[in-house]
Amino acid sequence: MSALNEGWFTEVFQDQGTAFSLKVKKKLHEEQTEYQKLEIYETETFGNLMVLDGCVMLTGRDNFLYHEMMTHPALFTHRSPRKVVVVGGGDCGTLREVLKHPDIEEAWQVEIDERVTRMSEKYFPELCESNEDPRANFFFGDGIQWIRDADPDSIDLIIIDSTDPVGPAEGLFALDFYRDCMLALREGGIIVQQSESPLLHAETIIKDIHTDMKKAGLDHVVTLPFPQPVYPTGWWSCTMASKENPLHYFREEDAAERPFVTRYYNEAIHNAALAQPQFMRDIFED
Amino acid sequence: MSALNEGWFTEVFQDQGTAFSLKVKKKLHEEQTEYQKLEIYETETFGNLMVLDGCVMLTGRDNFLYHEMMTHPALFTHRSPRKVVVVGGGDCGTLREVLKHPDIEEAWQVEIDERVTRMSEKYFPELCESNEDPRANFFFGDGIQWIRDADPDSIDLIIIDSTDPVGPAEGLFALDFYRDCMLALREGGIIVQQSESPLLHAETIIKDIHTDMKKAGLDHVVTLPFPQPVYPTGWWSCTMASKENPLHYFREEDAAERPFVTRYYNEAIHNAALAQPQFMRDIFED
Numbered sequence: 053m054s055a056l057n058e059g060w061f062t063e064v065f066q067d068q069g070t071a072f073s074l075k076v077k078k079k080l081h082e083e084q085t086e087y088q089k090l091e092i093y094e095t096e097t098f099g100n101l102m103v104l105d106g107c108v109m110l111t112g113r114d115n116f117l118y119h120e121m122m123t124h125p126a127l128f129t130h131r132s133p134r135k136v137v138v139v140g141g142g143d144c145g146t147l148r149e150v151l152k153h154p155d156i157e158e159a160w161q162v163e164i165d166e167r168v169t170r171m172s173e174k175y176f177p178e179l180c181e182s183n184e185d186p187r188a189n190f191f192f193g194d195g196i197q198w199i200r201d202a203d204p205d206s207i208d209l210i211i212i213d214s215t216d217p218v219g220p221a222e223g224l225f226a227l228d229f230y231r232d233c234m235l236a237l238r239e240g241g242i243i244v245q246q247s248e249s250p251l252l253h254a255e256t257i258i259k260d261i262h263t264d265m266k267k268a269g270l271d272h273v274v275t276l277p278f279p280q281p282v283y284p285t286g287w288w289s290c291t292m293a294s295k296e297n298p299l300h301y302f303r304e305e306d307a308a309e310r311p312f313v314t315r316y317y318n319e320a321i322h323n324a325a326l327a328q329p330q331f332m333r334d335i336f337e338d
Numbered sequence: 339m340s341a342l343n344e345g346w347f348t349e350v351f352q353d354q355g356t357a358f359s360l361k362v363k364k365k366l367h368e369e370q371t372e373y374q375k376l377e378i379y380e381t382e383t384f385g386n387l388m389v390l391d392g393c394v395m396l397t398g399r400d401n402f403l404y405h406e407m408m409t410h411p412a413l414f415t416h417r418s419p420r421k422v423v424v425v426g427g428g429d430c431g432t433l434r435e436v437l438k439h440p441d442i443e444e445a446w447q448v449e450i451d452e453r454v455t456r457m458s459e460k461y462f463p464e465l466c467e468s469n470e471d472p473r474a475n476f477f478f479g480d481g482i483q484w485i486r487d488a489d490p491d492s493i494d495l496i497i498i499d500s501t502d503p504v505g506p507a508e509g510l511f512a513l514d515f516y517r518d519c520m521l522a523l524r525e526g527g528i529i530v531q532q533s534e535s536p537l538l539h540a541e542t543i544i545k546d547i548h549t550d551m552k553k554a555g556l557d558h559v560v561t562l563p564f565p566q567p568v569y570p571t572g573w574w575s576c577t578m579a580s581k582e583n584p585l586h587y588f589r590e591e592d593a594a595e596r597p598f599v600t601r602y603y604n605e606a607i608h609n610a611a612l613a614q615p616q617f618m619r620d621i622f623e624d
Contacts, residue, residue: 060357062357062359064359068383069360069361069381069382069383069384070358070359070360070361070383070384071346071348071357071358071359071361072356072357072358072359073348073350073356073357073358073359074355074356075355075356075357095355096355097354097355097356098355098356114537114571250565251400251565251567277565279536279537279563279565279571279572279573280572281537281571281572281573285400285565285567285572286565286566286567286571286572286573287565287567287572287573314616315615315616315617316615316616316617317616318613318614318615318616318619320612320613320614321613321614321615321616323609323610323613324609324610324611324612324613325610326606326610327604327606327607327609327610328604328606328607329601329602329604329607330600330601330602330603330604330607331601331602333604
């Protein structure tokens, strides 16, 4: 059930009735951390692969899609982001994208499992190339508690870069957590959260995120779809929410003239990601 | 190698080092047609599944993405489409979307394998619901020859809805074919072709399509990415080309007020699909 054959890594989505497989050259690492089973493989065609508790987290080949979309749309929507907190994101790829923005003064990665970061440093060094940046700060522990303990009105952007909303990450998809985020955010602050597959989860997880974020007082909520080949359906999303900012505000010129390299994101893709497929309009723009 | 286990249909993309599997309830049909092996399965979660020569063609659940994007962007880019020809498209889903446009006077489906259409009528009746429309015309035979024999300046839109550019469909991804299309198109005419995965094929198949279409005299060429979960990487594209029309021309008001139901396409998605990911900009907008 967990292998197509020898030489393949397969993730079976039992409840979705689908499976996705990558051809592997070899297993590079396996350990049971305090929180989860962590595996690293070298694949034939997708670079290195990180797996947590049997779920594909990222590959070297296509993580740029996810990491760029979890960061740049929110950073160019905020009028003047200075302090950013990544909750989760232990592979450091989100942190790296955040630190590409020269105006960021302070960035935190708050990851529960330090082993994910240590193994990312070893097997995904390109994602960790900003870890020595003097603006980068690391805390290994509970992100929910960290946000609860944060100074009020102290953060411009909270990026919730977590695993699926089951097990340890469940509390990151919850009204109480969004309320704590609200208190920690400065005026003009934004939250962005990975929010699963538009095809599979629009009427369940994504809808619940919208409902809870609005209950928490985040009046503006929008879901941005993007491609992500190694996740179920190959189609993923993040959901962005703000206290005051209409989310169609966009520092478009800054994005067009960004002083760093991207592979997916640009100012046209930013606007494109805000476009809602008709079935999502029907659900969210009643 | 071709099965994850009993109870699954698996397509292995050997050269991509990936595989995709759908859980199946049962096989509904199997035959060797004159052209290919045709299988139909009932899946657990994706509706019915059509497979040609081992390759997933479509499922009941997600074909709306492909069929809407192969048709509506081109139809709302053309200033006044009247006559449309679908080359391939034997499942009739593209034809159905075309005939949703009330201004279309005549539509042809030119499919080499009549058995695909017959089995689609049986197992995908929803895709065939416009087959009795008096504007619908069917020819079963060689699409390359059909286009070569078409009257000059007689067609407004040619939709190349084919399998991958290997085997029978290879001649549909070719300079000679595009030249014949050019002759068959009326002034203002447009071609749209399914053009594989942006992640996998931007620098190979998609680039070759651009080059050959331009050589054939189609000066305006643009690739539109869209999600398609059951195809490799879950991310697919069509490429649209015209003789004279700049392809950013868009009957946006007509699209917004379209008198028919869509599930993915709308006027915002149309504009979004024209946005080029940065790596595609780097390749195509030198």
